[in-house]
Amino acid sequence: MTGTPLRVGLVGYGLAGSVFHAPLIAATEGLALDTVVTSNPERQRQARAEFPDVTLAATPDELFARAGELDLIVIASPNRTHVPLATAALEAGLPVVVDKPVAGTAAEARGLAALAEERGLLLSVFQNRRWDNDFLTLRKLIDEGRLGDVYRFESRFERWRPQLKGGWRESGDPAEIGGLLYDLGSHVVDQALVLFGPVTSVYAESDVRREGARTDDDTFIALTHAGGVRSHLYVSATTAQLGPRFRVLGSKAGYVKHGLDPQEAALRDGLRPGADWGREPEELWGRVGAGESPMTGGGRPEPTLPGDYPAYYAAVARALLSGGPNPVTALEAAAALDVLEAARRSAHEKVTVTL
Numbered sequence: 001m002t003g004t005p006l007r008v009g010l011v012g013y014g015l016a017g018s019v020f021h022a023p024l025i026a027a028t029e030g031l032a033l034d035t036v037v038t039s040n041p042e043r044q045r046q047a048r049a050e051f052p053d054v055t056l057a058a059t060p061d062e063l064f065a066r067a068g069e070l071d072l073i074v075i076a077s078p079n080r081t082h083v084p085l086a087t088a089a090l091e092a093g094l095p096v097v098v099d100k101p102v103a104g105t106a107a108e109a110r111g112l113a114a115l116a117e118e119r120g121l122l123l124s125v126f127q128n129r130r131w132d133n134d135f136l137t138l139r140k141l142i143d144e145g146r147l148g149d150v151y152r153f154e155s156r157f158e159r160w161r162p163q164l165k166g167g168w169r170e171s172g173d174p175a176e177i178g179g180l181l182y183d184l185g186s187h188v189v190d191q192a193l194v195l196f197g198p199v200t201s202v203y204a205e206s207d208v209r210r211e212g213a214r215t216d217d218d219t220f221i222a223l224t225h226a227g228g229v230r231s232h233l234y235v236s237a238t239t240a241q242l243g244p245r246f247r248v249l250g251s252k253a254g255y256v257k258h259g260l261d262p263q264e265a266a267l268r269d270g271l272r273p274g275a276d277w278g279r280e281p282e283e284l285w286g287r288v289g290a291g292e293s294p295m296t297g298g299g300r301p302e303p304t305l306p307g308d309y310p311a312y313y314a315a316v317a318r319a320l321l322s323g324g325p326n327p328v329t330a331l332e333a334a335a336a337l338d339v340l341e342a343a344r345r346s347a348h349e350k351v352t353v354t355l
Helices: 015-026 041-050 060-064 079-091 106-119 133-143 184-196 263-268 310-322 330-349
Strands: 006-011 031-037 055-057 072-075 096-099 123-126 150-158 199-207 218-225 230-236 246-250 254-257 286-289 300-302
Touching: 006 015, 006 060, 006 310, 015 031, 015 041, 015 072, 015 096, 015 263, 015 310, 031 060, 031 310, 041 055, 055 060, 060 079, 072 079, 079 096, 079 106, 106 123, 106 330, 123 310, 123 330, 133 184, 133 246, 133 254, 133 286, 150 184, 184 218, 184 230, 184 330, 199 330, 218 330
Parallel strands: 006 031, 006 072, 031 055, 072 096, 096 123, 150 230
Antiparallel strands: 150 246, 199 218, 218 230, 246 254, 254 286, 286 300
16 A cells, blocks of 8 residues: 555544554554544553654544544444444544444444445444454364364353453443443354354343442353354353363364464553564464364364454555455444344343344
């Protein structure tokens, strides 16, 4: 890509903004981080230290007042602000990237999609874990037919965090759209839909385990896909012994992979995309086989493809500069929200929900 980079305004400089969005935007050819919006003085100092040339704004209104000077808005603020801020950006004539979940309901997500289409603007959702190393590897195995017909997809995003951290993500206020179902659940459901397509039924169990917790911190979701695959998805902050990240069973073989993609940890440590980005050591590779236990060395080691979070913003830049495809559409996010809403209902009413 050549020419003047697109000027990006980033709303929010907490975990999502400072660890994920700002570094990835800055590393993307064709994009330039122009403005960071945060009213927190400590986060303002952090943004200035990490990006000395960035403009700081205390409120989104200050950003929208300069809409004519910007080319893209990225919304990485708390979940409850996603819909109003995305609406304001689109009405200001600006393309938008919104962190997941794009909205609290599928109807709101579809409303945003309709507004973006009406205005002829890009609206994309940051589902970065489509570019996790293990997910890319699993897609390759499925595409090559090495697992045969997949029967069951087990996906775990588990942590051991017995103490509450506080903040809006653990709030019991429904307006905050907190809890693990809409946080980590947004990732595991999106991955299941990308791999195996639409869902016909949803069953879920959702619990509040930790003392003082006000929203779900241990949730299981069972999906039946229209193609027959069953997805069993686990998200938890209370798992004392972590299970495999993926256990995928097919008619020819299975794939078992432990551990998390290394990109988030690298970004948290201040590392930036470059040579060998997203690679993991051989001892962490998953295994492919049939009738053998990977824990005792059964099956064959499967080289894990490098994770590639930078690919998301590279695709956003191409979409804006040369008309490339939107890497994650709001309608795709709405389909995932259909499932998340059904899971919440299933857990609350203790029923299986048909979609």
